[in-house]
Amino acid sequence: MNFSFRPNKKGFEKILGELETQVMEIVWRREEVSVREVFDELNQKRPLAYTTVLTTMKNLYLKKLLERRQSGIAFIYVPVYTRDELSRLAVEEVVNGLLNDFAQPFIACLTNLHHKDELSDIVGQLEQLLKEKGKGDSSQ
Numbered sequence: 001m002n003f004s005f006r007p008n009k010k011g012f013e014k015i016l017g018e019l020e021t022q023v024m025e026i027v028w029r030r031e032e033v034s035v036r037e038v039f040d041e042l043n044q045k046r047p048l049a050y051t052t053v054l055t056t057m058k059n060l061y062l063k064k065l066l067e068r069r070q071s072g073i074a075f076i077y078v079p080v081y082t083r084d085e086l087s088r089l090a091v092e093e094v095v096n097g098l099l100n101d102f103a104q105p106f107i108a109c110l111t112n113l114h115h116k117d118e119l120s121d122i123v124g125q126l127e128q129l130l131k132e133k134g135k136g137d138s139s140q
Helices: 018-030 035-043 050-062 083-111 116-133
Strands: 066-071 074-079
Touching: 018 035, 018 050, 018 074, 018 083, 035 050, 035 074, 050 066, 050 074, 083 116
Parallel strands: none
Antiparallel strands: 066 074
16 A cells, blocks of 8 residues: 555545545445445535546545446445554554654654653564664664
8 A cells, every 4th residue: 555644634634635535434334335426425515526526436446445346337336445454554554664764763753752651562562673674773
């Protein structure tokens, strides 16, 4: 998975756009849905063009967040991941990115958090993982 991480946003908008997040919330809730159904629900809150929703859902399909199957002339979309699974994948990608590019500052940040007692085990595990991956040298 390849996310663009936006730390200043909230929830899934940290990794998806606002409209993509709204579409995913509808798909998760309904479990399978057509573009028309998503369009109708979104259009109750704000005016959108049908093609905007169609393009957004196609983009989520291309990002491998939605699967689709033909049903008559329309596609039916289903989520590839549950909300919890996508959360876990996003966290893994962000943490791995930080560890790969900024291992020492990342660990330093964790050790400076207020709950040091709770984090000491986590920090120890992270340091061990870094050593195993050969990235634990102090030159970073």
